[in-house]
Amino acid sequence: MRDTKESRLLLVLLIAIAFALITVDIRGGRNSPVDGARQAAAAVFGPIENGMSTVVDPVGNAVSAVRDSGARHDRLARLEKQNATLKARLGSSDRNRSRLAQLDKMLNIAAEGQYGIKGAQVIAIGSAQGFSWTITIDVGYNDGIKRDMTVLNGSGLVGRVTTVGPDASTVLLANDPDFTVGTRMEGSDELGFASGQGDRPLRVELLNGKAEVKKGDRLVTFGSQGDKPFVPGVPVGRVASVDPSNGGLTRTLYVTPFVSFTKLDIVGVVVEAPKKDPRDEVLPAKPKPTPTPTVTVTVTPSANASTGTDTTDQQQ
Numbered sequence: 001m002r003d004t005k006e007s008r009l010l011l012v013l014l015i016a017i018a019f020a021l022i023t024v025d026i027r028g029g030r031n032s033p034v035d036g037a038r039q040a041a042a043a044v045f046g047p048i049e050n051g052m053s054t055v056v057d058p059v060g061n062a063v064s065a066v067r068d069s070g071a072r073h074d075r076l077a078r079l080e081k082q083n084a085t086l087k088a089r090l091g092s093s094d095r096n097r098s099r100l101a102q103l104d105k106m107l108n109i110a111a112e113g114q115y116g117i118k119g120a121q122v123i124a125i126g127s128a129q130g131f132s133w134t135i136t137i138d139v140g141y142n143d144g145i146k147r148d149m150t151v152l153n154g155s156g157l158v159g160r161v162t163t164v165g166p167d168a169s170t171v172l173l174a175n176d177p178d179f180t181v182g183t184r185m186e187g188s189d190e191l192g193f194a195s196g197q198g199d200r201p202l203r204v205e206l207l208n209g210k211a212e213v214k215k216g217d218r219l220v221t222f223g224s225q226g227d228k229p230f231v232p233g234v235p236v237g238r239v240a241s242v243d244p245s246n247g248g249l250t251r252t253l254y255v256t257p258f259v260s261f262t263k264l265d266i267v268g269v270v271v272e273a274p275k276k277d278p279r280d281e282v283l284p285a286k287p288k289p290t291p292t293p294t295v296t297v298t299v300t301p302s303a304n305a306s307t308g309t310d311t312t313d314q315q316q
Contacts, residue, residue: 102266105154113233113282116272117152118143122264123168133176133198135159135264140167148229150221150270156235156258157181157221158267169269174236175202175261181230182222186280188212191222194236194255201240204253211251213242218283219255227273233282 103119110117124136139145141164151158151171159173172179175196183194183204190213192206204219217239223232237255245251 099266102154106152106266106268109152109154109156109235109282110268113231113278114274114276115152115231115268115270117268118145118271119266119268120169121266132178133173133196133261134162135171135173135267137169137171137267137269138167139269140165140169142166144271145169145269150227150229150231150234151267152234152270153259153264153267155260156237157230158259158261158264160229161269171267173261174257174259175199181236182224183219183236184222184232184279185211185213186218186220186283188217192219192250192253194219201254201256202237204255206251206253207249209245209248209251213239213251213253215239215241220280220283223277231270231273233274233278233280235283 106117106119109115118139120137120139122135123138126132126134137151145161145164147161147164149161151160157174159171159176159179161169162172163170173196174181174194175198177196177198179196181194183192184190185192185206188211190206190208190211192204194202194204197203206213219236219239221230221232221234221236224230235258237257239253240256241254243252243254
């Protein structure tokens with residue numbers, strides 16, 4: 001439309017009419033003369049607005065949902081990351097605590113027996129030598145390890161070193177059938193030889209067939225000439241059962257080892273033997289027996305019993 005005097009006059013006239021209709025509509029309320037026109041317009045444009053609302057609202061909702069979903073995803077991702085970090089920290093902390101406890105026990109044994117030890121970690125089980133009970137540790141001849149050195153942990157005798165590499169060594173465990181170690185009984189000093197039996201108790205043959213032995217007695221290593229492969233005084237195990245003596249030259253015992261060979265982690269290789277035999281000093285103190293409580297029952301004689309009166313005679 002061209003900007004002329006007539007067009008401007010028409011625009012002013014339309015604006016005036018619009019204001020007049022708005023005024024009449026407001027003053028008329030429900031009885032407004034333009035109510036019918038408004039309803040007709042609503043009938044025509046209402047479905048279009050609803051359709052547009054139906055089209056636009058899902059888009060708006062979807063955008064909002066995506067935005068919220070993104071926020072939730074970021075929040076969950078942060079929480080999952082925090083949980084993973086926490087779990088890793090707790091797991092590492094638990095493992096470190098366990099290792100520190102093992103190391104502490106092992107150092108106590110080393111101190112009591114005056115053993116010079118090189119700490120090591122078990123990095124593998126088994127070997128290429130068949131089905132023998134062996135472990136691989138992460139120290140070798142670069143760390144001063146040699147063949148036929150005693151290996152122990154915080155509980156007692158683990159085994160002996162059989163092969164040595166630059167940075168790793170193989171240890172034959174004390175429960176291997178090819179393993180044999182000289183033993184000495186606590187207190188009685190009875191000597192014998194313990195042999196591995198896999199997952200069964202160690203078999204010990206005492207040199208004295210008439211030795212007095214009972215369940216629960218403990219054994220330590222007797223030691224080898226030149227302290228190789230075994231240093232003296234390392235705890236071996238506790239007697240589980242004793243074969244009846246048949247008058248033979250030896251007596252057979254079955255001993256539960258102190259070491260759990262399926263739960264090895266931190267071990268120590270004895271690189272320096274003690275200057276003197278520690279004998280039984282490395283064994284832990286025996287637990288004191290718990291006293292059994294005794295109950296004393298005191299019988300108080302009744303009045304009738306003390307006077308010797310028969311109640312039946314009194315009633316008669």
